[in-house]
Amino acid sequence: MVDQVLPCEKELLLRVACGDEHAFSELFNTYHQLLGTHIYRITDSVELAEEVVQDVFLKIWMSRETLTAVQNFRAYLFVISKNHALNCLRKLAKERIHQKTLEENVTAMVPEDTSGLDTYYSLLDQAIDHLPPQQQKVYLLSRHNRLKYDEIAHQMGLSRETVKKYLQxxxxxxxxxxQSNIDISVMILIVSILFKKS
Structure with missing residues (x-):
């Protein structure tokens, strides 16, 4: 176990701190796989682990001058990557809550009573048919197939951020x-049922 940076690695860090791109590439190649495995254990997501590794090394490059003060690069790397990974997980949790809220807004008009449901579902089908092809596919994979952002992104060859935007x-x-096309009588019926429930 190495407690501190080896002399050759210390030299590498100093070269990176001076803006040596070749040295930075060498540093990345030395640590990115080890770091990716470490982050995967935290996030349980290959895509998120890759994103964190890229973000962390970009951050290291952008603040490379501070590397001269680093005494244990591996520990430094693992600490900042763990913090970034946890921030990403918190952000993802917030996005999922927000998406659930949006979904509830769509389904909030659905009453337990069957009256008006045929009209509602017919409009829902029409609304889905009117979506652009990519949005429609993302929506159906999410809502009908119950796939997660990462799974949809992998299946469609998109980034998780793009999947999120399409779904929203x-x-x-x-x-x-x-809301624009539902018949006013159906709307009144649905609202009245919802008020009776509350």
Whole structure:
């Protein structure tokens, strides 16, 4: 076990601190796989682990001058990457809560009573049909197949951020379409049922 930076590694860090891109590439190649494995244990997501590794090394490069003061690079690397990974997980949890809220806004009009449901579901189908192809596919994979962001991203060859944006856009479009086209009598019926429940 190495408690401190080896002399050759200390020299490498100093070269990186001076803006040596080749040295930075060498540093990345030395640590990125080890770091990726470490982050995967925290996030349980290959895509998120890759994202964290890239972000951490970008951060190291952007603040490379501070490397001259680092005494234990491996420990330094693991601490900042763990913090970044936990921040990403917190952000992801918030996004999922937000997405759930958007989804509830779409389904909030659905009453337990079957009256008006046929109209509602018909409008829902029409709204989905009106979505752009990519948005529609993301929405169906999420809502019908119950796939997670990472799974949809992998299946469609998109980034997780793009999947999130498509899903938010689709949910917003569907909500607007249903609210704009639902018959006023059905709306009154649904609202009255919802008020009776409360």
């Amino acid at each position: 856009g689709a949910t917003h479009s569907i909500t607007s379409f249903v």
